[in-house]
Amino acid sequence: MDQAERLRTIIKMNRQDNSQKKIQNQDHPKPAKVIAVTSGKGGVGKSNVSINLAIQLTKLQHRVVIFDADFGLANIEVMFGAVPKYNFSDLIYGGKGIRDIITQGPMGIGFISGGSGIPGMGNLTKPQIEYLAGCLCELDEIADIIIIDTGAGISDSVVSFLTACAEILLVVTPEPTSVTDAYSLLKILNRTPGFGNENTSIRVVTNRVGSEHEGAVLYSKLNAVVKRFLDIRIGFLGYVPEDRNISRAVIQQTPISIQNPWAKSSKAFERLASVFAESTQNQPQQQGFVQIIAGLMNRKM
Template structure:
């Protein structure tokens, strides 16, 4: 099969997923490391689980293993084992606290560019099962600007951008959005970008952080971004990280736990969020693989 036919096949699979049950896919990202992105992913997962949602975290930060470290669990398999070793999707899901599942991307993410039609079919057919196993799938990307991160964001219907009051964090967040805006397949109408102000000293500081970022993004990029909320600086959160336990489990009454609880509540009570669904995890990966293949063939 030639390359054009292979791309058409991916597009066809993407159209077919519209008839299947779909999970809500939320991609969590940041313009730089050290802003607490993975902590946000994990604690949002815990709080969504407390609200009765079935949650799976997909760890797409293949350079690090933050999710498994914070969960205190070592995955036996990763996405690469599904693609190359014939494992099924259930075999590569590691069970975390509160029955939250997580999947390690491992080397499988980097290998997507080399997949042939049969491997792509197998991958997407397995990922279709995630739409039945979870109500919400949280994708924790790598930090910073890379081709892989941008492809994840382009394929996403819903992006949570984690930033902090540090000037470099705000600048890097803007740079990430600038790179995303330049991507040929990025659509302002199809991707909702929501900002989380992390490690702030007060709600007012969080709002000011968002206002600064929104001012430059609106002026120069014309991308609509929304303020989801803030997470305060909290010594109890640092302690929980050292103990490899999510703060939302270790200390539910901590001020950061309450903040994560509020963020989860806002996420589940915004009626317009349904507009940004891109056909669940199946459609997400079909979109992503299509983008990677298109870029590869254009080179």
């Protein structure tokens, strides 16, 4: 039995054990919804979208945890102005529990720092896999939604996360390089074995646009090329306007949705969260984070 299969077996046993413990209260947690926020290139505001979407979803009474999967760059903790004591590598290699490595950000939003790089998850030992599975099962008790802030670009790590996730938000700006790189990312996904377009929702967020109309036109241009050349479907979640207040908020390490809730960008993030929450309310429950890890390990076999 390979490592990914062992992880799936351990997951099943852990869930059955949790279910038996909680059957009297009928309080067995559902798997958290997992969203991957990504982009074809860096510098398009991907982490800002992740953080402010998390804040607005929290205002809608969802429990949110952000996983910073841009290993080594630590954007989330810098933008939150927080210093994590532990990171994801401490969970795998340091014997820490999942609750130990979750740092509390503003409004009670938890985040997991990716740390400075994690050596081959496909090379984990059986005891490490068992410990990882047991810890990650706890995330279903902690969060309703897990936002994965992926690295930018088309690295193997990014593609692995996107292939494993059922919900993807693709951040695009009006810069020609952003659009072409976003298309390149979709092209690679389209060619990646194991990527199931029929089971994956990919929605575009147009960022730093001049107006709602400009955002819609930008999405339409990308969608037209995707329809013509790729066997893949994308949708449009919404837009975030250009807003100087965001730069000030980043410098002050306070998310715009908290620093200035009435800013036009904050209201845009509020709309994005509302549309997302409403659109996924009646969807079948997605796979939890622990299944995402199993998928990543399976790709490394």
